[in-house]
Amino acid sequence: MKPAYRVRSVVNAVNLSTPLGLLLAVAATRRSGGGPRLRGAGDGLLVAGGYRPPVPIASAFTVGNVILVRGDASMLLSNPRLLQHEARHSTQYAWCLGVVMIPLYLACAGISMALCGDWASFNPFERLAGLEDGGYEGRPLRPILRRR
Structure with a gap:
């Protein structure tokens, strides 16, 4: 693993975003026979498939170094562009002091929605990812x- 990804993993563990992602994976995914199935995605990232709650509406989203996926984790692992996009969000958690990214992201998503009717187009977190x-x-x- 590259040193930058190792640093990201450590920072996201210390800033509590990865532990929050793991907690969400345990609480919001269902799997016959127990808890979530976490799969390594490389570069210190973990993928948890089977996310059930209706919010957020995205098919995949990241909390710390944990990527939660609505369907099977292989959907994300077979899509290198989406995996890279989610990896960039993981790095953003390290830059934004962890869980502080969540309200910042939500505020930016709301502003983007007001500006164009879309959560992502004018959201700097999505643009940078x-x-x-x-x-x-x-x-x-x-x-x-x-017009203005």
Whole structure:
């Protein structure tokens, strides 16, 4: 593992974002025979498949070094662009002091929704993670805002 990914793993463990991701994986995924099935995705990332709650609406999302996936974890592992997108979010948790990223992300998503009707297009976290890699299409500003 590259030193930068090792640092990211340590920082996300210390800032409590990875432990929160693991807690979500245990609480919000179902698997016959017990708890979540965590799979390594390389670079210190873990993938937990079977995420059930309706929020967030994304097919995959990241908390610390844990990527939670609605379907089977292999869906993410077979999509290198989406995996890279989620890995960038993991790095953002290290930059944003861990769980502080969650309210920052939500605020940016709300502003993006107000600007263009989309959670991602004007959300700097999604833009920096790569909109297209995450499966998002960039949307323009709402017509009333374009005129100003």
